[in-house]
């Protein structure tokens with residue numbers, strides 16, 4: 001074993017098993033019915049498939065999704081070129097305490113350092129968010145994209161790719177809305193002025209892959225994630241049925257979709273956001289590109305009224321997305337002694353339940 005800084009070492013119970021067997025994988029859903037020019041096409045079986053995948057797994061892959069391969073190839077190449085720049089060049093576009101966008105190689109998940117380097121950008125310009133999570137604090141911050149001077153193709157590749165991600169995100173959100181028994185465009189209003197993020201990840205080879213994680217176990221706090229992974233593999237999902245970590249086998253040109261915490265809240269826990277993490281390995285670097293669909297910053301996130309009734313009371317108090325994000329951005333920046341903000345902080349525990357605690 002080579003030397004690894006103790007900041008990266010996971011507690012024993014979270015260390016990955018490198019020899020995991022590939023059991024039943026996450027569902028693979030064919031989106032080709034959406035490409036049909038027949039306006040009367042019946043999507044009901046596709047909607048049912050999406051609903052089952054969201055309910056039983058919280059994760060699925062999509063194929064025939066309509067995103068032209070050339071955009072993915074272009075951004076993958078640009079990402080490789082970016083991470084191959086010298087540390088000095090990359091540090092010129094580093095994120096800092098105020099602006100969470102740009103290059104970063106010291107992210108902590110659950111207060112353990114991740115074995116990765118990232119480049120983050122926002123799709124919204126300008127992206128104005130509350131400076132703090134306190135509702136009475138009216139100060140605003142602007143998240144600013146930073147681009148490396150010597151790699152002009154990175155900006156173009158990211159912007160073109162992001163546009164494709166937004167188109168796919170709308171299709172997925174509409175299918176999810178229908179699967180919840182809501183009108184097709186019911187959720188679209190919340191993302192009208194969405195402040196989504198795109199991230200480039202590089203996981204370098206690691207001398208001690210059995211002790212560290214590329215990203216520690218976590219759930220994504222956003223609406224949904226559309227992830228492109230390369231052919232190396234390493235993403236693991238916690239299977240709902242038995243809590244086992246399942247490897248998401250790379251499928252060429254597929255996208256991995258996961259339900260984020262906001263869909264969990266909107267659906268009042270019908271669809272749960274599922275824990276996932278990333279293993280690294282000693283030989284190969286791995287690249288991935290998640291697109292995080294965020295709602296509009298001013299959105300109050302709460303269970304959908306149509307899904308709430310006396311038998312199914314709201315399980316969450318409303319929370320403001322912009323304030324949530326402001327708090328998250330700060331707590332992701334440094335190692336803290338407490339866990340960063342989570343939807344569980346807004347959970348309503350019924351009185352009945354409290355009586356028995």
Ligand SMILES: O=C(O)CCC(=O)C(=O)O
Pocket residue numbers: 199201215220227229234235276277278287288289290
């Ligand atoms: O790299 C991956 O496969 C997943 C990354 C991830 O979960 C994240 O960035 O939130």
Ligand SMILES: [Fe+2]
Pocket residue numbers: 218219220225276
């Ligand atoms: Fe994630």
